[in-house]
Amino acid sequence: MERDCEAGFSNMTRSTLIPVLALLGLAVLGLPARTLSAEPETVERSMPPVVSTATGLLLEPALYLTNFSTADFAAASRTIGAERIHKKWTSPVVTLPPHPRQVARGLTESEVKAYMIEVRRLFDKGESVPISDVGLISTQEDVVRKPMLNHIAAFSNSVARVYLLVQRTSTDTGWSYYSIVQDLTLKSPLSYFAELQGIAVKFEGISCYKCHASGPLAIHPARADLISDAPLAVALNQHIADQPVSRFHFPAGETPPDYGKPLGLKFCTKCHEAEGDRSPLFKVHSHPIRILVDFGYMPPKRRLTPSEIAELKSWLDQKP
Ligand code: HEC
Numbered sequence: 001m002e003r004d005c006e007a008g009f010s011n012m013t014r015s016t017l018i019p020v021l022a023l024l025g026l027a028v029l030g031l032p033a034r035t036l037s038a039e040p041e042t043v044e045r046s047m048p049p050v051v052s053t054a055t056g057l058l059l060e061p062a063l064y065l066t067n068f069s070t071a072d073f074a075a076a077s078r079t080i081g082a083e084r085i086h087k088k089w090t091s092p093v094v095t096l097p098p099h100p101r102q103v104a105r106g107l108t109e110s111e112v113k114a115y116m117i118e119v120r121r122l123f124d125k126g127e128s129v130p131i132s133d134v135g136l137i138s139t140q141e142d143v144v145r146k147p148m149l150n151h152i153a154a155f156s157n158s159v160a161r162v163y164l165l166v167q168r169t170s171t172d173t174g175w176s177y178y179s180i181v182q183d184l185t186l187k188s189p190l191s192y193f194a195e196l197q198g199i200a201v202k203f204e205g206i207s208c209y210k211c212h213a214s215g216p217l218a219i220h221p222a223r224a225d226l227i228s229d230a231p232l233a234v235a236l237n238q239h240i241a242d243q244p245v246s247r248f249h250f251p252a253g254e255t256p257p258d259y260g261k262p263l264g265l266k267f268c269t270k271c272h273e274a275e276g277d278r279s280p281l282f283k284v285h286s287h288p289i290r291i292l293v294d295f296g297y298m299p300p301k302r303r304l305t306p307s308e309i310a311e312l313k314s315w316l317d318q319k320p
């Protein structure tokens with residue numbers, strides 16, 4: 001328990017190095033100490049370096065996309081239409097109009113689909129606040145092993161939180177559209193997932209659940225420079241971390257397989273369990289687990305000890 005309160009040394013290095021360097025610079029210039037009040041902002045305006053912590057959890061060597069420059073990223077990202085991205089923003093979440101009817105309990109499936117179509121329309125018209133990046137989780141391991149370009153936009157009103165993902169790999173030509181809608185009118189909110197094929201909305205479950213254990217995922221770029229607007233990512237991640245605990249919607253006609261026993265290690269179940277802040281994790285979530293722990297994002301505030309890593313590794317490697 002207490003361990004989670006300790007700041008891991010390396011996490012500390014990440015966040016203190018920049019201000020320390022800034023301090024040194026200012027000392028050299030002989031600027032008055034007062035100028036230092038600008039320092040916290042410097043930290044939030046860039047992403048910390050993205051580095052494997054060499055836990056041994058990764059199944060394939062960590063990928064740093066060395067042949068893909070910041071300029072390559074900007075050019076590839078822009079093919080969606082420059083007018084749709086890099087928006088000025090004050091809130092990372094665009095407010096949707098109030099829901100047209102009083103909802104006592106539960107949006108209908110067609111209302112959910114209508115939200116998905118509406119956010120696609122807003123994005124296409126340039127009326128959203130997208131964050132563009134090359135995503136870490138989808139790029140690593142055997143998923144694609146090449147840059148996965150994402151544009152992600154968030155929306156909400158009092159009945160729903162809605163997300164749009166516009167995605168392609170660096171070698172595809174067309175963009176695919178995906179959406180998540182969280183129905184907040186239910187006592188225990190429900191997250192719907194879909195692929196948008198033109199105006200057709202196809203609900204998906206099993207294929208999304210293996211990464212989206214608890215609904216939307218935080219934005220983590222594959223490299224600190226492969227993101228359009230770091231402060232926007234920070235603000236959006238805050239919105240995602242603050243989301244209500246939600247249940248996962250499996251569409252009619254999809255029977256989820258037996259996922260076995262949930263991960264029971266207490267340094268994870270402190271948050272990831274039935275009564276926790278996030279839903280339980282199963283073997284099917286091995287891929288995001290390996291990546292988020294190895295790159296130092298999970299647990300959020302510290303590093304696992306070598307023996308905890310060994311426990312996690314043996315759980316991940318166990319045959320079901
Ligand atoms: C291989 C893992 C993986 C799978 C499978 C996956 N996603 Fe995602 N998804 C991600 C990651 C990682 C992000 C955040 C990307 C980033 O850092 O930019 C994301 C982001 C999103 C977002 C933007 C909101 C958010 O969560 O940040 C939507 C919408 C989305 N995914 C929908 C879907 C849908 C619908 C499916 C199933 C058809 C799906 N995803 C399957 C990994 C996955």
Ligand code: HEC
Pocket residue numbers: 004211212213214215216217218240241267268269270271272277278279281285288289292293298299300304312
């Ligand atoms: C202090 C609470 C806390 C602990 C402890 C924690 N997590 Fe998380 N985890 C979160 C939060 C909050 C998110 C969503 C926001 C984010 O990704 O930053 C998350 C997201 C994740 C995700 C993405 C899927 C999802 O549920 O959103 C995975 C996978 C994950 N954590 C794995 C782990 C593993 C493995 C451990 C143990 C080694 C762990 N976490 C420990 C709070 C925690």
